[in-house]
Amino acid sequence: MKIPSxxxxxxxxxxANLFGQPPIPRYEVKRATSPIVIDGKPDDQAWAAAGKIExxxxxxxxxxxxxxxxxxxxxxxxxxxxxxxCEDADIVAFHTEHDDPTYLDDAVEIFINPMPSxxxxxxxxxxxxxxxxxxxxxxxxxxxxxxxxxxxxxxxATFIDGTLNMRGDKDKGWSLEVAIPWSNFxxxxxxxxxxxxxxxxxxxxxxxxxxRRMSNWSDPLQPTPNxxxxxxxxxxxxxx
Numbered sequence: 001m002k003i004p005s006x007x008x009x010x011x012x013x014x015x016a017n018l019f020g021q022p023p024i025p026r027y028e029v030k031r032a033t034s035p036i037v038i039d040g041k042p043d044d045q046a047w048a049a050a051g052k053i054e055x056x057x058x059x060x061x062x063x064x065x066x067x068x069x070x071x072x073x074x075x076x077x078x079x080x081x082x083x084x085x086c087e088d089a090d091i092v093a094f095h096t097e098h099d100d101p102t103y104l105d106d107a108v109e110i111f112i113n114p115m116p117s118x119x120x121x122x123x124x125x126x127x128x129x130x131x132x133x134x135x136x137x138x139x140x141x142x143x144x145x146x147x148x149x150x151x152x153x154x155x156x157a158t159f160i161d162g163t164l165n166m167r168g169d170k171d172k173g174w175s176l177e178v179a180i181p182w183s184n185f186x187x188x189x190x191x192x193x194x195x196x197x198x199x200x201x202x203x204x205x206x207x208x209x210x211x212r213r214m215s216n217w218s219d220p221l222q223p224t225p226n227x228x229x230x231x232x233x234x235x236x237x238x239x240x
Contacts, residue, residue: 024218025234027053032074032081038177040131040159042072042083050074050083055204055215059225064213065089067173069108069204071217075192075238079155079179084108084204086129088173091162092208093129099136099147102128103205108176111138111233113199114189119230121188122199125151129174131158140230155179192238199233 032046050072057066067087074081086108093105103109105128113122119140126134133156137146156178162171182191189198202217220229 021221022219024232025053027051027073027217027234027236028239029073029075029080029236030239032076036074036081036177036179038155038157038179040157040175040177042085042175042177046074047072047083053202053217055202055217056219057213057215058219058221059214062213062225064207064211066213066215067206069206069215071108071202073236077191079181080112082110082178082180082202084176084202086173086175086204086206088129088162088206089170090167090208091129091160091164091171091174092167093132093164095128095132096130098132098150099134100132102126102132102134105129105205106174106207107205109201109203109205109227110178111201111203111227111230112185113230113233114185114192116197116199116235119199119233122230122233123151123185123188125154125178125180127156127158127176127178129158129160129164129176131156131176133178138228140228143228151180151184153181153183194238194240196238198236198238199230200236201227201229201233203227 034046036044053071055069070085072083107128109126124136135151137149158176160174204215214225218234220232
């Protein structure tokens, strides 16, 4: 009797469906219809039209509080805009210099792959509640991080509703806005046009050890907190 051959995975999405993995999320990045001032407060009129991404908590074993994070994205001829609104009862961020390990603080991240035909190289931005940027290019597999890479012309600001690094009081939260010029992505992708699809994941590190928690847009499907899984990045679809 001829044994039927196993189905062939021609794409990650097909493999995910065959093996019962949850689908990756998809987000429509709308064009900004009015100017955005990068002041850390996503209250400009343009943000009202952007869809919301609410991060999920994939790892129940973590002991940190499950504090809500909402992110939005927009674009125009000059920039990719990303905003974050983070509920946070205790805002902590000690790192102050560019390329410090901001992921050890209260921090948000975006990983961007402008060339979805490959999952080996992507850009990383990790930004703490002080507005300090840790940026790099990541090469997978193996997690080879090129810290010497620096984004150019990035605008970044935060707003803190509380008292930074004052343990024991009760804060409300913090928000962050970042604008990234398209020229930074030209090694992997041209400035998008309506219909262009990029891949990305959006993450947050929250809390102080040992009570830390990570949340994500797209579940990396890892046994322990690890967002560096480019095959599990969500889809960003640029719209008019």
